[in-house]
Amino acid sequence: MTDKKISALDAASTPLAGTEVLPIVQSSTTKKVTINDLTAGKSVSASDFVATGSITTGRTGVTSPSTSDGNIFSGTYTPTGYTGTNVTVVTPSEAQYMRVGNTVTVSGYVSTTCTTASGTLPTFTLDLPVASNFSAASQGTGTAVFTSSTASRSTYSQIFSDSPNDRIGFNFNCNYAGVNPFYFTFTYRVI
Numbered sequence: 001m002t003d004k005k006i007s008a009l010d011a012a013s014t015p016l017a018g019t020e021v022l023p024i025v026q027s028s029t030t031k032k033v034t035i036n037d038l039t040a041g042k043s044v045s046a047s048d049f050v051a052t053g054s055i056t057t058g059r060t061g062v063t064s065p066s067t068s069d070g071n072i073f074s075g076t077y078t079p080t081g082y083t084g085t086n087v088t089v090v091t092p093s094e095a096q097y098m099r100v101g102n103t104v105t106v107s108g109y110v111s112t113t114c115t116t117a118s119g120t121l122p123t124f125t126l127d128l129p130v131a132s133n134f135s136a137a138s139q140g141t142g143t144a145v146f147t148s149s150t151a152s153r154s155t156y157s158q159i160f161s162d163s164p165n166d167r168i169g170f171n172f173n174c175n176y177a178g179v180n181p182f183y184f185t186f187t188y189r190v191i
Contacts, residue, residue: 092126
């Protein structure tokens with residue numbers, strides 16, 4: 001073999017088999033070692049990796065996930081609103097959601113119209129971006145807030161999973177007979 005600089009050598013075929021020989025300097029003497037022997041007894045897993053410089057990573061976006069595959073993904077949807085006690089109109093706007101495994105978090109805006117102020121607990125429901133099969137009110141919870149320049153109109157809403165309909169439910173104290181807009185966030189389990 002003629003003497004060549006390392007930079008002038010041909011590239012190896014990959015993946016390597018582990019039996020290839022590399023030159024090393026050990027105790028001031030050039031010796032040979034196989035790739036398998038070079039890593040023998042040493043952890044080469046990513047969990048033991050320690051970075052001493054910058055790291056560049058890539059990511060693959062999930063654009064059309066299955067609703068049951070458990071990936072991390074996000075999106076927008078416009079929920080369908082359903083009236084309930086003391087509510088005649090439910091008008092949701094586009095909402096955003098993020099799913100991580102079997103947990104979904106949603107935030108958005110919904111406008112409701114109460115028929116009478118106080119006296120009854122108004123309720124309404126919204127459908128979900130990822131279907132679930134609720135069996136208890138605690139499997140989806142959150143809060144919503146309606147603030148007004150007229151302090152007596154401001155209120156909040158309790159959000160709960162509506163197990164009979166597999167929707168998310170809102171109930172609130174209606175302080176104003178008319179339009180009551182809410183900003184909301186809730187989290188639920190995909191069951």
